[in-house]
Amino acid sequence: MRSGELRVDGGASTVLVTGATGFIGHQAVHRLLAHESRPRLRLLVHERDVPDCCAATAAVVRGSLTDPASLRGVCRGADTVLHLASVITHDPATAHAVNTGGTRALLAEAGRTGVRRFVRLGTAAVYGPGPHRGEPAPSGRPLSVTSASRLAGDRSVLAAGGVVLRPYLVYGAGDVWLVPALVRMITRLPQWIEGGRARLSLISVDDLARVTAALVTRPAPLPASAVLHAAHPRPVVVRDLVTAICRHLGLPLPHGDVSRADLEERLGGPADAALVQRLAQFGTDHWFDSSELWSLTGLEPGPGFAEHFAACAPWYREHLRDLLPAPTPPAG
Template sequence: MDKILVVGGTGFIGSAALRALTGDRPPKPGEVKALVRRTPKASEAVPGVEYVTGDLTDPASLRDICHGIHTLLHCASHISADEDKCRAVNVDGTHALLAEAARADVHRILLVSTTAVYGTGPHRDVTEHERTPAPASATSHTRLEAEQAVLAAGGTVLRPPLVYGAGDRWFVPSVAELLERVPALPENGRARLSLVAVDDLARLLATLARTPEHVPPGTVHHAAHPHTLTLREFVALLGETLDLTVPQDGLPLDDYLTRLHTAPGRVSAHQAALLAEDRWYRSPLWSRADCTPGPGHRTRLSEAAPWYRKALTPRTPSGR
């Protein structure tokens, strides 16, 4: 195996990619490296991976990080409403990483981006070249800039949609919170969504990292599971696998957002509205890479159910 560096190796997608890269056989020393801000505990580290510390916001800490690396898999990003922080990691950090890759003559660069760069919907059966990105948030705007830098360097960009699975602290937890705040579905849950389980996405990333000839340099690809679900269908699966209450009622989006405003929480009205419009994308990459998209959403949610049950259980404050 050519040497691979995974950037963001303790993140949701990065850690899954490391497991996929090492799952079929233990790697030889130095074959699979992970750039992390802090070395994980032994119990959380992926066996066989060499962890190296560095910070995308500190170019000096990245010096020689790509030495001897054949493939760079960039899974790190900052997600928040703070544009300065997003720019520091997603844009400036990517440029610093690309500079090191160029110095080390890295052969292949893969960036994990997001379909959120397309901005507001509806998006229906969208191909990679059908719609011009129009990001609507600081996170997606700066991630699009990272894409442009990687493409200019001859790298390849993957855009997954909503990602779920063990380690997901945003998508399913957000849906669960919204169901608690407003026991109804916006637009009756009709919106059709592209999804992908993190383990399936990770297998795709590992396949592309090992066999880069499947995707030409300087190209963009969707990484969504071919089977889409409506929001109501997805919530029904959550009801089956996580014992969440599935609302029968639906509300027009404006009425839903009004109700949501009266029950404050972590998930914003903007984020909730994204689940009320079609967001599904054509993804021929699975067949092109000769990689199965996996057993399907019901199976993957069932596999992740123990993690979600623990993550969604309210914690009792210490001392009470």
């Protein structure tokens, strides 16, 4: 192994996890704590406190991805780094500091202390507007500051021999991005974009945590410098996605149709470009082949979106009350 590269052979016994308090990280930590291989966990935390149940069973260390000096020693004795932390922001300096510079600083510390495997959670949003229909290696065309900075961080991980996981859309308890954005979209633009025909890659946060835990505890070597798409194998048609959300959350179904080209006009005058960009993704295929990830982990994908969303719908109803119509009182 040349200096600065990561060894990707062997199994994991001590795992350093960043982003353990986030939407995905919280679930991944619980999956790792319950895993049959019983890995020792070390959680790198910046500002947030970890839940008591995690603090009692995992070591907690303090540090900041934007302060390389604070990372000194955090990887010592660890076999694996599971890098889940990132920031979503419109500020280029912050995005670069955390998603690009922070990843490089953590990689440097991992390489210095002999970490054997480094798994980074990325996003398929780095591929840009599409359409994407299962091609093995789409070119990176990020449309946002966040995605551009995350792609730069990914490239550093791949250059060092690490693995990058790329989900596209993630839903489930704790989601403050996907379903809330769709509810706002349905309310503001109650029409089908391009007929609702687009197919999208989705994965529940529970399934994402499940495959992530299985990947980082896999006894056999991981492929070096690999990008693994994380999604349920069956893409979800937008019409089915929106219909399920409307049915479970008490929203009226969209009616009529609007093309991607007409989005700005339908939203009323010179609409916010970022909003139009976000809505346009629901009119274009964005699905990715996840077969390699499921094969590597040896797991079955299990039920798809309809079953998973039905199970987490009560959480969404509770946490999106301000966005949803008031329940109709019983007659009489």
